[in-house]
Amino acid sequence: MSTKTHDLYERRKRVLPITLGIFTPTSAESAHGATVIDADGRELIDFGGGIGVLNAGHCPAPVVKAIQEQAAKLIHTCFPVSIYEPYLELAEKLVELFPHHTGAEDSTKVMLTNSGAEAVENAIKIARQATGRQAIICFSGAFHGRSMMAMSLTSKTGLKTGCGPFAPEVYRIPFPYYNPKLHPIPEDVFCNFHLNELRKHFVTTVAASNVAAIIIEPVQGEGGFNVVPKAYLQGLREICNETGILLIIDEVQSGFGRTGKWAAYEHYGIKPDISTWAKSMGSGMPIGCVMAKGSIFDSINPGTIGGTYLGNPVCCAAALATIKYMEDININALGEKVGGIVRARFEKFQAQFPQLISEVRGLGAMLAFELSVGGDILKPDGDAGKKLVNFAAERGVILLSAGVNSNVIRTLTPLVIPEEQLNRGLDVIESGLKMLAE
Numbered sequence: 308m309s310t311k312t313h314d315l316y317e318r319r320k321r322v323l324p325i326t327l328g329i330f331t332p333t334s335a336e337s338a339h340g341a342t343v344i345d346a347d348g349r350e351l352i353d354f355g356g357g358i359g360v361l362n363a364g365h366c367p368a369p370v371v372k373a374i375q376e377q378a379a380k381l382i383h384t385c386f387p388v389s390i391y392e393p394y395l396e397l398a399e400k401l402v403e404l405f406p407h408h409t410g411a412e413d414s415t416k417v418m419l420t421n422s423g424a425e426a427v428e429n430a431i432k433i434a435r436q437a438t439g440r441q442a443i444i445c446f447s448g449a450f451h452g453r454s455m456m457a458m459s460l461t462s463k464t465g466l467k468t469g470c471g472p473f474a475p476e477v478y479r480i481p482f483p484y485y486n487p488k489l490h491p492i493p494e495d496v497f498c499n500f501h502l503n504e505l506r507k508h509f510v511t512t513v514a515a516s517n518v519a520a521i522i523i524e525p526v527q528g529e530g531g532f533n534v535v536p537k538a539y540l541q542g543l544r545e546i547c548n549e550t551g552i553l554l555i556i557d558e559v560q561s562g563f564g565r566t567g568k569w570a571a572y573e574h575y576g577i578k579p580d581i582s583t584w585a586k587s588m589g590s591g592m593p594i595g596c597v598m599a600k601g602s603i604f605d606s607i608n609p610g611t612i613g614g615t616y617l618g619n620p621v622c623c624a625a626a627l628a629t630i631k632y633m634e635d636i637n638i639n640a641l642g643e644k645v646g647g648i649v650r651a652r653f654e655k656f657q658a659q660f661p662q663l664i665s666e667v668r669g670l671g672a673m674l675a676f677e678l679s680v681g682g683d684i685l686k687p688d689g690d691a692g693k694k695l696v697n698f699a700a701e702r703g704v705i706l707l708s709a710g711v712n713s714n715v716i717r718t719l720t721p722l723v724i725p726e727e728q729l730n731r732g733l734d735v736i737e738s739g740l741k742m743l744a745e
């Protein structure tokens with residue numbers, strides 16, 4: 308049967324590279340809240356949120372209004388050419404939400420970007436200049452974007468095939484993935500082991516005095532919603548303090564209410580030296596930022612950061628309206644609520660389908676389950692992940708997989724999703740699991 312969605316995919320084949328990914332076989336013509344109306348007028352429940360971009364929902368009314376009003380007034384100057392207020396207002400708001408400094412002798416500063424990858428690129432440039440060191444330490448399973456430096460930091464080899472040579476002075480260490488089934492030791496012992504491995508790394512691989520920064524996602528997004536254990540991140544903070552290495556926290560996917568807090572690092576009682584943001588910050592408008600202690604930002608060379616579109620006025624207006632709306636609806640409480648419902652349901656799925664689901668994990672509403680052959684965590688089942696995503700799409704749910712083996716089913720639903728709609732989406736996943744179990 309020919310549908311408009313089908314026709315769109317046919318047209319796509321003719322003019323777009325076939326390698327440009329198709330994550331779910333769906334289309335979209337309009338959207339609101341957690342509902343997408345596809346090209347054929349079909350209503351879809353959005354569990355992907357455009358990959359974690361729509362914490363505040365599709366087209367929130369105050370954001371749409373702010374975009375329209377700003378577009379009618381001023382679309383572009385290039386901020387270094389002519390300064391405008393929305394950029395400053397947004398920077399001030401971000402500093403208020405995410406102060407990186409502690410004492411009065413320092414401050415927190417912001418540079419706006421067009422994307423998460425661009426925020427990461429700039430975070431690395433800033434860290435290198437501020438420390439006068441070159442090496443960067445990153446983690447297995449990490450995803451930091453697709454530009455050249457960000458791709459060098461990204462872990463999944465399948466996303467990098469043929470693109471090298473990659474940026475030098477990038478050192479990857481194992482992500483501290485704690486699973487008591489795999490590591491039958493207490494979590495603090497596990498964390499100490501990994502922190503000691505890092506100390507050894509400074510002796511065997513790269514001296515701490517050559518390391519500019521360690522970059523980490525508090526909850527790995529594309530890597531499969533692996534949560535950094537608390538004692539590990541706290542230990543990492545201490546190691547960075549001891550060695551002068553800057554701690555970069557990548558909040559591109561985990562920020563803005565997704566984990567039940569504005570920043571996922573707030574769960575850990577630590578602060579980064581530098582952080583990167585994007586996705587849900589602008590409800591889908593292309594905007595991100597790098598934040599850093601003022602002493603770090605102000606130590607770098609003039610001319611080394613910038614870009615034509617950074618902090619475009621329309622994107623700034625969208626981000627300001629998004630943050631204000633998030634405050635009004637208490638996005639963090641919604642993150643906790645959605646997280647609670649999804650976790651309870653996923654745990655039930657695991658009890659129902661132990662032969663399929665090897666683990667349920669996540670933080671707040673950044674929740675996932677891992678599909679494994681026979682429920683054995685050592686046997687990731689990417690094929691089952693693909694089947695479940697397609698099953699859900701056929702039944703009107705946009706669902707995304709993640710993980711280096713694409714076997715992790717994750718939820719990034721708009722946090723404004725009504726409970727009844729959330730449960731309907733979860734029912735579809737349950738039917739999909741029944742189909743896989745047959």
Ligand SMILES: Cc1ncc(COP(=O)(O)O)c(C=O)c1O
Nearest residue numbers: 422423424450451452528559560
């Ligand atoms: C943690 C993290 N960092 C960086 C990026 C790159 O962001 P963008 O796609 O906006 O370049 C992503 C995108 O998924 C991400 O999840």
